[in-house]
Amino acid sequence: MYNILVVDDDREIVKAIEIYLSKEGYNILKAYDGEEALKQLTENEVHLVILDVMMPNKDGLETLEEIRKTKTLPVIMLSAKSEDYDKIAGLNIGADDYVTKPFNPLELIARVNSCIRRYVNFGSLNNKKEETNILKSGNLIVNDDMKKVEVDGKEIKLTATEYNILKFLLKNKGKVFSISQIYENVWNEESYGAENIIAVHIRHIREKIEINPKEPKYLKVIWGIGYKIENLD
Amino acid sequence: MEKLKYSSFLKLLCYLLIPIVTIILILSMADVFITAEYGEFNSQQDAIKTYNFGEEYLYNIISEVRYIKSNQERILEDYTQYSKITDNSYQNSIYYKPLINSTSSIYDYIEFIIIDEETGILYTNIRTEEYQKEINEITNNETFWTYEDGNIKTNIEAINQENAKYIIASYSTNYLEGMKIYTRFDDNSYTYSNSYFIQQAVYNMFKTNQNLPAYLIPITSISLIVMVIYLIWALGHEKDKKEIQLNGVDKIPYEILSVIVFFVIGMLISLGVASIETQVINQKMLISLLLLSYLGSYASFAAWVTTTIKRIKAKEFLHSFLIYKICKWFVVKIKTLVERLLDKEDNTKNIAIVYWGFVIISCIIAMIFNSFLGTIILLAFWFWVFHEIMQYNKKLNKINLALKEIYEGHSDIDLDEEELKGVLKSMAKYINDIAGGFTNAIEQSLKSERLKTELITNVSHDIKTPLTSIINYVDLLKQEDIKDEKIKQYIDILNQKSLRLKKLIEDLVEASKVSSGNVKLNIETINLKELLQQTIGEFEDKFEKKELIIDVNLPQEDIKIQADNRYMYRIIENLFSNITKYAADKTRVYIDLTKQNNEIKLEIKNISKDRLNISADELMQRFVRGDKSRYTEGSGLGLSIAKSLTELQGGRFNIQIDGDLFKVIIKW
Numbered sequence: 001m002y003n004i005l006v007v008d009d010d011r012e013i014v015k016a017i018e019i020y021l022s023k024e025g026y027n028i029l030k031a032y033d034g035e036e037a038l039k040q041l042t043e044n045e046v047h048l049v050i051l052d053v054m055m056p057n058k059d060g061l062e063t064l065e066e067i068r069k070t071k072t073l074p075v076i077m078l079s080a081k082s083e084d085y086d087k088i089a090g091l092n093i094g095a096d097d098y099v100t101k102p103f104n105p106l107e108l109i110a111r112v113n114s115c116i117r118r119y120v121n122f123g124s125l126n127n128k129k130e131e132t133n134i135l136k137s138g139n140l141i142v143n144d145d146m147k148k149v150e151v152d153g154k155e156i157k158l159t160a161t162e163y164n165i166l167k168f169l170l171k172n173k174g175k176v177f178s179i180s181q182i183y184e185n186v187w188n189e190e191s192y193g194a195e196n197i198i199a200v201h202i203r204h205i206r207e208k209i210e211i212n213p214k215e216p217k218y219l220k221v222i223w224g225i226g227y228k229i230e231n232l233d
Numbered sequence: 234m235e236k237l238k239y240s241s242f243l244k245l246l247c248y249l250l251i252p253i254v255t256i257i258l259i260l261s262m263a264d265v266f267i268t269a270e271y272g273e274f275n276s277q278q279d280a281i282k283t284y285n286f287g288e289e290y291l292y293n294i295i296s297e298v299r300y301i302k303s304n305q306e307r308i309l310e311d312y313t314q315y316s317k318i319t320d321n322s323y324q325n326s327i328y329y330k331p332l333i334n335s336t337s338s339i340y341d342y343i344e345f346i347i348i349d350e351e352t353g354i355l356y357t358n359i360r361t362e363e364y365q366k367e368i369n370e371i372t373n374n375e376t377f378w379t380y381e382d383g384n385i386k387t388n389i390e391a392i393n394q395e396n397a398k399y400i401i402a403s404y405s406t407n408y409l410e411g412m413k414i415y416t417r418f419d420d421n422s423y424t425y426s427n428s429y430f431i432q433q434a435v436y437n438m439f440k441t442n443q444n445l446p447a448y449l450i451p452i453t454s455i456s457l458i459v460m461v462i463y464l465i466w467a468l469g470h471e472k473d474k475k476e477i478q479l480n481g482v483d484k485i486p487y488e489i490l491s492v493i494v495f496f497v498i499g500m501l502i503s504l505g506v507a508s509i510e511t512q513v514i515n516q517k518m519l520i521s522l523l524l525l526s527y528l529g530s531y532a533s534f535a536a537w538v539t540t541t542i543k544r545i546k547a548k549e550f551l552h553s554f555l556i557y558k559i560c561k562w563f564v565v566k567i568k569t570l571v572e573r574l575l576d577k578e579d580n581t582k583n584i585a586i587v588y589w590g591f592v593i594i595s596c597i598i599a600m601i602f603n604s605f606l607g608t609i610i611l612l613a614f615w616f617w618v619f620h621e622i623m624q625y626n627k628k629l630n631k632i633n634l635a636l637k638e639i640y641e642g643h644s645d646i647d648l649d650e651e652e653l654k655g656v657l658k659s660m661a662k663y664i665n666d667i668a669g670g671f672t673n674a675i676e677q678s679l680k681s682e683r684l685k686t687e688l689i690t691n692v693s694h695d696i697k698t699p700l701t702s703i704i705n706y707v708d709l710l711k712q713e714d715i716k717d718e719k720i721k722q723y724i725d726i727l728n729q730k731s732l733r734l735k736k737l738i739e740d741l742v743e744a745s746k747v748s749s750g751n752v753k754l755n756i757e758t759i760n761l762k763e764l765l766q767q768t769i770g771e772f773e774d775k776f777e778k779k780e781l782i783i784d785v786n787l788p789q790e791d792i793k794i795q796a797d798n799r800y801m802y803r804i805i806e807n808l809f810s811n812i813t814k815y816a817a818d819k820t821r822v823y824i825d826l827t828k829q830n831n832e833i834k835l836e837i838k839n840i841s842k843d844r845l846n847i848s849a850d851e852l853m854q855r856f857v858r859g860d861k862s863r864y865t866e867g868s869g870l871g872l873s874i875a876k877s878l879t880e881l882q883g884g885r886f887n888i889q890i891d892g893d894l895f896k897v898i899i900k901w
Contacts, residue, residue, distance in 0.1 A: 010698055016705035054694070080697035082739070083690075102701035102735050105708055179766050196785070199770020221767060223802035224759030 002116055003045055005029040007037040007063070008052035008078065013101075017050060020105050021112060034058025038066055046073060048115055050108075053079035053090065061093055068094040074115035078103070110211040114139075114152040135170040138232030140209060140218045142170050151209050151218075161186075162205045165198070166229075169219070174231035176222050202227055237463075239472040247460045252531045254460070258453035265447060287391025290378065291400050293343060294416060299408045301347060301356050308356075315356065322363040325353035329360060346371070348413040368415050376418035380409065389418075469543040477547035483540050486555030494537040501529040564617075576655040591618060628657050635664050644671035682749035689745045693738045700738070704731045740870040747877040754797045754881065761792040761801075761833065765826060768805045772813065780819045781812070781839075787826050792833055794901055796882045804878050807871040808837055808897055815895070817842035833901040841893045849888040 004026045008014045011032065018028040029044055031037035033055050040046070049067065053060035064075055074097075077090040082100040090098050097111050118139055133144040141150045147163065149156040158166060164186045169177065177185070179198045184190065202221075206213040220230050237243065301308065308315045308328060315328035346368055347356045361367045371377050378387040385397045392400060401409065469477035482490070505526030508519050544550040551557055571590075574583035598614060599607050635646045646668035648661040707727045715721050746752055765787060776783055794801075812822055816839040823838040853876050872888070879886040879899055889896040 010702065012702040013698070013705065016702065016709060019709060020705075054698075080694040080701075082742075101697045102704045102731075105705060178760070178763050196766050196769060199767045200773045201770075203771055203773070221802075223767060223798040224761060224764035224796070225798060226763065227767075 001025070001027050002047040002120070003027045003029055004112065005031060005037060005040055005044075005046045005049045007031045007034070007049065007055070007060070009033060009055045010052070013052075016105075017108070020109055024109055024113070026112070026116075034060070034063035034066075037063055041067065041071065047119060048073060048112060049075045050112070051075055051077055051095075053077060053081060053086070061089065064090070064093050064095060074119050076108075076111055076115060078108075104212075107212050114211060117152045117154065135167065135173075136233070137170060137173045137218060137229050140170070140229070140232075142167055149209070156208050158205065158208060162201055162208070165201055166205055166209075166219075169227065169229040173229040176226045176228040178226040181226065238467045238470045240467075244464065244467060247464050248535060251457065251460055251535070252528060254453050254457050255531070256527075257449060258457065261447065261449040261453065265450070284391040284396070287389050287396065288400055290343065290389065290416075290418070291392050291397060292404070294345065294378070294414060295401065295404050295408065297345065298347060298412055298414065301349070302408050305349075305352070305354075309354075320362070320364055322365045323355060325355060327355045327357065327364065330356070330358050344417050346415040350411045350413060371415045371417050374417040378414075378416045378418075380412065380414035382413075464539070465542055468539060469546050477543055477549075479543060479547055479549065482536065483543050483547075483549070483553070485540075485553075486558070487541075487544065487550070487553045488555055490540065491537065494533050497533045498530045501526045501533070505530075568621075572654055580656060625657075628653055632657060632660050632664065635661075635668070639664065639668055639671065644668050644675060679749075683751060686745045686749050686751050690742050693742045696738055697735075700731065700735060703727075704735065707731055737870075740874065744870040744874050744877070747874050747881065750881060752800070752881065754800065756795050756797055756882075758793050759796055759798045759801060761794050761835065762787050762826060763791070764798070764801055764805060765824065765835075768802065768809060769824070771806075772809045775809075775813045776822070779813060779816065781816055782819075782821045783824065784821055785824045787824075788828060790828075792826060792828055794833060796884075800878045800882065804875045804899070807875040811871055812837070812839050815839075815841055815843065817893070835897075835899040837897045839895050841895045845890050845893065845895065847890075849890050852888055852890075853886075 004021055006014050006017050006021075006028055007030075008017075009032050014030050014032070018030065021028055029040050029046065031040050035057050037049070037051070038058075041049070051060045051064060055063075058066075060077060060079065064077070067073075067075060075095050076097045076099060077095040078099050078101060079086060079090070080101040087098045087100075096115055099108055099111060135142040135144065139150075139152045142148070142163075143150070144167065149158055149163065149166065165182060168182065168186050179196075182198050202219065203213070206216050206219050206221075209218055210216045218230055218232070220228050222228065315330045318327050318329045320327055344359050345357065346359060346364060348354070349356070355364060357364070359367060372379060372386060376389060378389060378392060379385070385392070385394050387393055387397070390396075469479070471478045505523050508522035508526070541550070544553050571587050574580070574587050577583060595611055595614065598610050601607070602610055632648065635648055638646055646664065648665055650658055650661045650665065653661050707724060710724050711728060715724070765785070769783065769785060816822060820840040823836070825834075825836040825838075827834050827836075853872050875897075876886040883901065885900045887898045887900075889898065
């Protein structure tokens with residue numbers, strides 16, 4: 001039973017989140033401003049915080065700063081501000097994830113699950129490093145011996161083609177490859193113009209390994225240039 | 234170094250040392266040169282014993298004899314020159330000429346008796362009772378010289394028998410034939426005016442420090458050079474002052490100062506020369522007068538040189554001429570007059586006046602001065618006029634350029650009104666005002682656009698919070714087990730509309746940002762072909778769902794453009810998303826990318842499922858869409874955003890509607 005602290009000055013939103021996450025089996029603690037949240041954190045054992053940015057008394061960013069002084073637990077920022085610089089500011093202060101309002105409940109749940117898995121299984125993830133033929137970036141792990149793909153400790157089912165593309169990109173993580181380069185490397189033959197299918201495969205991979213395929217964390221689309229696996233290590 | 238430059242003590246010391254060092258230098262040099270020139274003074278302290286003296290002595294006698302010989306008749310008649318006197322001891326005539334009223338320098342210091350044997354006449358400047366006795370006595374004199382029948386008796390060694398012959402030979406000697414000459418040197422009347430004495434005086438003066446060593450010459454010359462260079466370097470600099478400091482003397486017009494200084498120097502030098510030539514003064518007084526002359530001249534000259542150096546260093550040399558000031562005054566007067574005439578808004582008449590003024594001035598110059606000087610002055614005058622015209626034209630061109638800038642849409646113009654005059658000045662002022670108005674208008678509109686964007690962004694944040702609850706609780710309602718189909722239907726509508734509201738708000742914020750140019754572009758080289766392939770891949774399932782047939786025609790080679798890849802994707806995404814919303818099911822969609830003559834063209838064509846009774850322009854405007862589609866998903870801002878983004882990245886975005894055929898053309 002993991003404890004999740006939900007902080008938002010809008011009580012209805014807190015309530016809604018409570019309903020969703022309770023169904024997932026989490027125990028919910030509630031706070032309606034930054035001060036209260038910090039108090040809750042000292043009084044209870046908390047495994048994850050969902051933190052609104054715009055709040056009275058102490059806003060989300062200030063609260064996050066306070067939390068980070070003593071704690072390493074995962075924090076998901078929740079905000080109506082969707083500008084890039086708002087997200088960057090939150091992530092820079094030490095947020096683990098950023099969800100914009102209005103949010104898709106399923107996405108929020110997926111992100112919470114992912115964060116919790118990462119936080120709780122941190123030690124066991126490290127052990128896997130010792131195995132051979134492991135390709136990884138952050139919490140995306142490809143075990144080539146077992147042909148298994150795992151994200152945040154959860155196994156993902158990929159088709160053979162998708163697996164090959166992912167393996168190739170993960171092997172060269174951080175590098176950008178155009179569609180024809182991917183085709184030539186994965187199929188080992190000259191591209192002849194009918195490689196449009198690659199873009200479709202990659203979308204499928206994204207839909208499977210990413211929580212929000214439109215804002216991918218691992219498999220990034222560099223529009224007009226190519227694709228890459230973000231190097232998160 | 235700086236300290237040296239500012240030390241007034243050091244400068245004063247230099248001024249005081251220079252005359253002393255100069256004197257030492259002159260004396261040391263004089264020592265060397267006088268010794269070379271008048272070396273015999275050394276061995277013969279007495280000037281009388283020198284060859285120079287002898288030569289001069291003999292020359293005077295011969296000149297006198299020549300005078301007597303060639304003017305004999307005049308002398309006999311003209312008693313003003315020689316008076317006839319009688320003396321019993323001498324049977325022939327005696328002509329006497331007193332020492333005063335002398336015509337020849339012989340009377341300065343030589344007493345003579347000259348007898349012309351041919352006529353038996355005696356010429357003399359000695360007044361005595363018995364000439365015969367006197368003739369005999371002359372040889373007893375301290376210094377004498379006699380000539381009798383070609384024989385010379387003398388105790389002046391320099392003109393004894395041998396030397397005298399040599400000297401006499403250099404003159405016309407036939408005068409001496411038949412002459413008896415008895416002379417003696419009158420020590421008392423040997424005066425200061427005698428050139429020989431001057432030589433001796435100079436010699437004596439410079440010989441006072443006979444022991445000056447020769448090495449003083451290089452030492453004093455070098456120290457003089459050093460002091461002069463130091464003064465040239467340091468003059469006019471004062472502590473804590475950057476500029477050359479000029480005082481009262483430096484303000485006096487240069488030519489006036491020069492005239493005064495050289496007049497004074499001339500006077501002082503004359504004083505020195507006169508004091509040497511004057512007979513009455515003694516050596517001590519002479520030396521002091523010479524010193525006064527020397528020091529006075531030095532002081533005047535030093536002051537003049539100092540002010541010259543300072544003026545040159547202060548770049549005031551030319552300006553300190555009175556003639557320059559006068560010329561400048563005239564030029565300025567003429568210039569201001571001309572400017573005043575040209576200042577008027579309507580200056581046509583005045584231009585004529587100025588033009589004919591120039592012609593008249595040219596004529597006057599040509600008439601006053603002679604041809605050569607006149608030509609030069611005229612050329613200078615015309616050059617000046619030419620220069621002024623060029624300057625005027627330069628300013629005119631500047632204004633023209635400013636106008637061009639405004640015409641081309643730049644408004645950051647700031648002409649310097651102060652440096653312009655007359656009509657040009659008012660032109661510059663009008664241009665600045667126009668440019669300022671433009672800048673203001675642009676700034677105002679930019680500011681209001683920015684405020685609008687900010688307002689929309691802020692409002693959107695406020696709307697998003699309650700919207701979150703609406704979406705979440707509608708979603709929660711959906712999960713409830715509801716039996717009533719009607720309620721289920723209502724909830725579905727709520728769900729759809731709340732999601733559409735969300736999309737609308739997001740698009741609204743983006744559209745306002747993009748249309749006000751309030752986005753930061755990250756321009757790089759991207760491959761448009763790759764981008765299209767990627768985007769088609771993204772939309773593949775959506776196209777399939779509507780059973781659209783995608784006809785893609787991409788070129789073989791890569792199509793490189795300079796753009797922000799994320800915004801480029803947004804453009805294509807918006808267009809494709811429109812296709813999935815508004816294209817008729819099971820129709821063909823054409824995507825053509827071509828490159829011709831450096832022009833990249835992307836054409837996307839589809840068949841609209843609804844009748845498009847709206848113009849292309851209206852479609853691209855914010856919030857305008859085909860009437861019917863207002864009831865479907867989407868915000869209607871997609872085309873507007875795509876158009877703004879294309880234009881922000883330097884492309885052209887066009888829509889063509891032909892019946893049901895909807896065509897988007899993007900060009901680079």
